[in-house]
Amino acid sequence: MNSWLLFALLTPFFWGFSNAMDTAVRRHFLKSDLAATVFLAFTRLPLILAFFLIFPPVNLSWNAVLWMIFGGLIWMAPFILYYRSMAFEEASRVVLLLQLDSLFILIFAFFMIGERLSIGQIPAFILLLAGGVLAALKPSDHHGWRFSKAFIFMLLAGISWSLSDVIFKKFAPAFPNFWSAFSWYLFGSFLIGPLSLLAKNIRHELKTIFSGVTQRGWFLLIINQISGLGGTMLFAYALTLGKASLTSVFLGVQPLFSFLWTLILPRMIPEVEREDTHRKILFFKALAFIFIIGGLILLTNYG
Numbered sequence: 001m002n003s004w005l006l007f008a009l010l011t012p013f014f015w016g017f018s019n020a021m022d023t024a025v026r027r028h029f030l031k032s033d034l035a036a037t038v039f040l041a042f043t044r045l046p047l048i049l050a051f052f053l054i055f056p057p058v059n060l061s062w063n064a065v066l067w068m069i070f071g072g073l074i075w076m077a078p079f080i081l082y083y084r085s086m087a088f089e090e091a092s093r094v095v096l097l098l099q100l101d102s103l104f105i106l107i108f109a110f111f112m113i114g115e116r117l118s119i120g121q122i123p124a125f126i127l128l129l130a131g132g133v134l135a136a137l138k139p140s141d142h143h144g145w146r147f148s149k150a151f152i153f154m155l156l157a158g159i160s161w162s163l164s165d166v167i168f169k170k171f172a173p174a175f176p177n178f179w180s181a182f183s184w185y186l187f188g189s190f191l192i193g194p195l196s197l198l199a200k201n202i203r204h205e206l207k208t209i210f211s212g213v214t215q216r217g218w219f220l221l222i223i224n225q226i227s228g229l230g231g232t233m234l235f236a237y238a239l240t241l242g243k244a245s246l247t248s249v250f251l252g253v254q255p256l257f258s259f260l261w262t263l264i265l266p267r268m269i270p271e272v273e274r275e276d277t278h279r280k281i282l283f284f285k286a287l288a289f290i291f292i293i294g295g296l297i298l299l300t301n302y303g
Contacts, residue, residue: 007234014231016257019091022226023262024271026086029217033083034196035209041076041193043225044186047233051183055176064174065184071167072188078157085150090275092259092285096135097154099252099292102299103128104162113170120298128294134288139281172296220269252296255289 022036030036057065085094103125109115136151168185175181197203235251264273292294 012254018228019258020261068184068189075164076189081157089150108166126300131291
């Protein structure tokens, strides 16, 4: 197995673990979407400081720096919607809906950086959209089906994340190297934390929430963030190895890892809730997963 393939596979493994843990974090320890997002933002600080020491901010285009900071801001802000979804929805279903980001990335890339859309990508659009719709379907109390409330939240989050990704792609070449660009992107994501503390009522709310977290809660929060940051680092490193066009396909297996972690972790961490394994629900999730993987493969081949 070559090094790129190893890193590309480890990324959804770590992020899938973090997705499963996020349900426990949001439902049992940080019962606030804003608090969970602010905590996530502040955990970026050690990595940012390390990057700035290794890649000093010299000889930079400050126009590109400002755009990269903005890209980081709109990357972190939608986590409020992500945590809102995790508060009531299964992790694997939320992560399946995340895969719709690929559609918005293509649209933003077309308008912002002139990437062309090919006829061969149309079936990919259809497959991804069908996969997202199937992932959003849930059995209702009246023996029918309904759309998960997470669908609109993740749709809005996906638009912001996709715009952020395209901004990164557009302005990263203005930096000396990938890591220099990534450090400013992370810095923008970190700013959500300090900016949130400017409001007195938010500071009071966050102080109340964080003071109520137990030692066990802090331990699980830290483990979760280490896993999430580990996935971020692995993903970033995989991108530098020249196989970026295939990375999205490997990230498409993240819902599978998320689902598997929700079956394993409850035995060790009871706060992680085991997902519904009813045959009909599994069938629709599996079908959504197949459609999404198929759509990502088509995007790769015709992109």
